[in-house]
Amino acid sequence: MTYFTGSVGSVPDENRQAFLDHVAAVWRVLKTYGAKRMIETWGVDVPKGKVTDFYGAVDAKEGETIVFSWIEWPDRETTNACWEKMADDPAMKDIPEMPFDGRRMIIGGFEPVFTQGKPHGAPFYQGFVLAVPEESKKAYVSLVGEGWEIFSKHGALGMVETCGRDVPHGKQTDFYRATKAEEGEVPYFSWAAWPDRETCDAAAKAMEAEMGDMDMSAMPFDGMRMMWAGFETIFDSEVAS
Numbered sequence: 001m002t003y004f005t006g007s008v009g010s011v012p013d014e015n016r017q018a019f020l021d022h023v024a025a026v027w028r029v030l031k032t033y034g035a036k037r038m039i040e041t042w043g044v045d046v047p048k049g050k051v052t053d054f055y056g057a058v059d060a061k062e063g064e065t066i067v068f069s070w071i072e073w074p075d076r077e078t079t080n081a082c083w084e085k086m087a088d089d090p091a092m093k094d095i096p097e098m099p100f101d102g103r104r105m106i107i108g109g110f111e112p113v114f115t116q117g118k119p120h121g122a123p124f125y126q127g128f129v130l131a132v133p134e135e136s137k138k139a140y141v142s143l144v145g146e147g148w149e150i151f152s153k154h155g156a157l158g159m160v161e162t163c164g165r166d167v168p169h170g171k172q173t174d175f176y177r178a179t180k181a182e183e184g185e186v187p188y189f190s191w192a193a194w195p196d197r198e199t200c201d202a203a204a205k206a207m208e209a210e211m212g213d214m215d216m217s218a219m220p221f222d223g224m225r226m227m228w229a230g231f232e233t234i235f236d237s238e239v240a241s
């Protein structure tokens with residue numbers, strides 16, 4: 001079953017090219033371990049939130065940009081085998097030093113619970129991170145299905161929702177703290193693919209009007225703790241390869 005490594009980080013603006021060089025080098029190693037695809041996106045519409053947001057998730061500093069990224073694997077076993085062997089791989093010595101503070105990056109392993117359309121290969125994405133109660137998983141996936149009908153009507157190309165399976169607790173930051181997850185809640189990492197930012201922005205305005213009367217209290221998760229933002233694709237291994 002397809003598996004994803006999802007991450008959110010914060011990169012100094014002046015290090016964008018160095019970040020791309022680092023990412024390309026990492027991909028050359030990851031694909032030898034069976035990774036199917038890696039996508040890196042650069043925040044261009046990242047709002048400040050009242051309760052949570054991407055800046056707080058990674059303790060972003062002034063002059064840094066949020067990056068939202070994922071690696072696609074054929075299954076969880078391939079993923080785990082890669083992380084176990086990579087540290088001792090001589091090829092790791094050829095990877096440039098991280099041009100960002102990796103201690104503040106949040107990362108985890110996620111399994112897909114909903115996939116529709118063509119969720120890869122897009123120039124623009126909306127990224128979402130939230131926490132969902134374990135007992136509300138089925139209700140949440142059902143809600144996502146309804147949401148996809150609305151998204152696709154307004155031009156979305158595809159959507160993927162993933163549920164945390166191997167999400168570690170970090171010393172400085174992690175997905176649990178990012179979403180202010182409560183006991184019994186699981187982090188979710190998700191995205192919607194769009195043909196361009198303009199289509200996404202227009203859809204957001206239309207959906208806001210359509211969903212204005214929705215009873216948020218009936219949602220199977222705390223929407224106030226969900227964060228989302230717009231990102232442009234800066235690296236897609238399918239293209240880079």
